[in-house]
Amino acid sequence: MKRTAFFVSDGTGITAETLGHSMLSQFRGVEFEQVTLPYVQSLETTQSAVARINETAERDGQRPVVFSTLVDEEHRALIGRCHGLVLDMFAAFVGPLESELGVRSSHTVGETHAIRDHEAYRIRIDAVHYALDNDDGARTRHYDKADVVLVGVSRSGKTPTCLYLALQFGLYAANYPLTEDDFDDLRLPQSLMPHKDKLFGLTIDPDRLAAIRSERKAGSKYASPRQCDMEVRALEALFNKFNIPSLNATELSIEEISTRILAKTGIQRRLQ
Structure with missing residues (x-):
């Protein structure tokens, strides 16, 4: 079985790849063509990413798997409407953390790999x-x-x-x-x-x-x-x-x- 997996990020894509690879490794019977789309930081680049995902879905005849670490809510909403199975890492983890900590996240792009220290x-x-x-x-x-x-x-x-x-x-x-x-x-x-x-x-x-x-x-x-x-x-x-x-x-x-x-x-x- 062959499927396409996209790693969509507003930064380097390393986090999306790391989490995605960890999950995909559990499915040994599936061969994944992996595509990383880094620095998706504007409406134009987000729309371009959606178009590429949709073209792949049409070509393959089945939904690509999309791992997203986008922070911007508008961009996440756009990706969420693509013709793929979207696994939104931000929604999956940050939301529950905000509830538990009682603090809203900064929603700042690029924080994971920024030189803060x-x-x-x-x-x-x-x-x-x-x-x-x-x-x-x-x-x-x-x-x-x-x-x-x-x-x-x-x-x-x-x-x-x-x-x-x-x-x-x-x-x-x-x-x-x-x-x-x-x-x-x-x-x-x-x-x-x-x-x-x-x-x-x-x-x-x-x-x-x-x-x-x-x-x-x-x-x-x-x-x-x-x-x-x-x-x-x-x-x-x-x-x-x-x-x-x-x-x-x-x-x-x-x-x-x-x-x-x-x-x-x-x-x-x-x-x-």
Whole structure:
């Protein structure tokens, strides 16, 4: 089954996408064509969004699913009359909150992703810079500032996880790739030893690792199933030898990996 899903927002669309994706993920038998319409902030852009939704309904012969986070009441009313199943996030959540709190919301467009807390924004940017500067073991002299140092074989998801930890939680996350040289006698690189209590390991299924590496260097020893199997086995032995907490990231999203790292280590996020 195929359906179209629209994410309509007067801002970036990130909130509508996040909530929508969470709901749509529960329907595995349906393939959704997903369309994001951000910055719907005027009557003209709202009417254009309605026209696009209606055209899609006519083309598909069935109603699109429309996730809306529009704040303006007139714009919400217009979207509500489109030929789709409209799930109005603002009406669903803000109304009950107003009743419970006894306070009317500001109905201000763009508040979710506005820079209201400049200190929090600075923390996020500094953390991202740290992750980029301390990626792939290029530099290790600043590991004393790290909240966590991810270790694992090449292409096991260390870099994107570090960036997510920085962006979402404001954490200083570095990463260091362990190679064949480190596995010869199951030793940790000397540069990691002073920071052993900050290490967290990422492991991965060897077949999945070979597939990922083949996209980059097909036919190479680096991507061969035998090489990947050897590296993963040695990696896990190294984790066991030095009692490094670890996680198998094969079937996990970056979001899941990051939150599980926090849960396992007890690291406190800087951004709430």
